[in-house]
Amino acid sequence: xxxxxxxxxxxxxxxxxxxxxxxxxxxxxxxxxxxxxxxxxxxxxxxxxxxxxxxxxxxxxxxxxxxxxxxxxxxxxxxxxxxxxxxxxxxxxxxxxxxxxxxxxxxxxxxxxxxxx
Amino acid sequence: xxxxxxxxxxxxxxxxxxxxxxxxxxxxxxxxxxxxxxxxxxxxxxxxxxxxxxxxxxxxxxxxxxxxxxxxxxxxxxxxxxxxxxxxxxxxxxxxxxxxxxxxxxxxxxxxxx
Numbered sequence: 680x681x682x683x684x685x686x687x688x689x690x691x692x693x694x695x696x697x698x699x700x701x702x703x704x705x706x707x708x709x710x711x712x713x714x715x716x717x718x719x720x721x722x723x724x725x726x727x728x729x730x731x732x733x734x735x736x737x738x739x740x741x742x743x744x745x746x747x748x749x750x751x752x753x754x755x756x757x758x759x760x761x762x763x764x765x766x767x768x769x770x771x772x773x774x775x776x777x778x779x780x781x782x783x784x785x786x787x788x789x790x791x792x793x794x795x796x
Numbered sequence: 797x798x799x800x801x802x803x804x805x806x807x808x809x810x811x812x813x814x815x816x817x818x819x820x821x822x823x824x825x826x827x828x829x830x831x832x833x834x835x836x837x838x839x840x841x842x843x844x845x846x847x848x849x850x851x852x853x854x855x856x857x858x859x860x861x862x863x864x865x866x867x868x869x870x871x872x873x874x875x876x877x878x879x880x881x882x883x884x885x886x887x888x889x890x891x892x893x894x895x896x897x898x899x900x901x902x903x904x905x906x907x908x909x910x
Contacts, residue, residue: 720904722886723886787838
């Protein structure tokens with residue numbers, strides 16, 4: 680079965696400190712990897728993606744993510760956290776095999792990031 | 797450029813009532829999908845469509861119907877509302893099912909079933 684794990688329900692960091700939100704996955708093939716952010720009472724907003732190439736990808740709002748194929752991980756990082764980064768973060772994986780899943784997106788359960796002043 | 801528009805934003809229903817959640821996109825996207833979001837559960841796929849006239853079931857389709865008569869619209873119907881369907885519903889779209897482009901999400905419909 681395909682699965683995406685975000686092992687931490689909650690991550691708390693002080694403003695100015697680096698942050699990491701973890702994601703690991705267990706899917707077939709070589710998937711596309713995504714991070715989304717959700718602010719209260721809003722839909723999910725795209726942050727960044729990994730398709731192929733350089734293992735470190737950069738995205739919106741100063742976020743970056745590191746892809747590790749051997750560990751099947753795609754951790755979200757930011758060198759210096761802001762209070763405004765406080766939100767719910769979702770890791771998502773899309774299969775690339777042209778089978779019955781037809782490009783379905785699998786989501787982790789989400790990690791609530793709180794950045795305190 | 798409105799993106800993905802969902803209506804209504806909030807709705808309260810009684811058990812057994814039916815209703816339709818509306819979703820429209822103006823980006824000419826072929827792929828559209830409906831998710832429900834419950835605390836601690838992430839997003840679960842209800843139904844999806846890879847183009848007009850084509851729909852299929854996702855992870856949790858029971859109690860819901862969809863249709864796709866146009867590229868722009870993808871309504872979700874609750875046939876007979878149950879308290880277990882209390883949730884936040886999100887519609888999303890992307891260019892094509894196999895595209896590596898990200899999905900665009902609406903702002904959700906918050907549905908309570910009494």
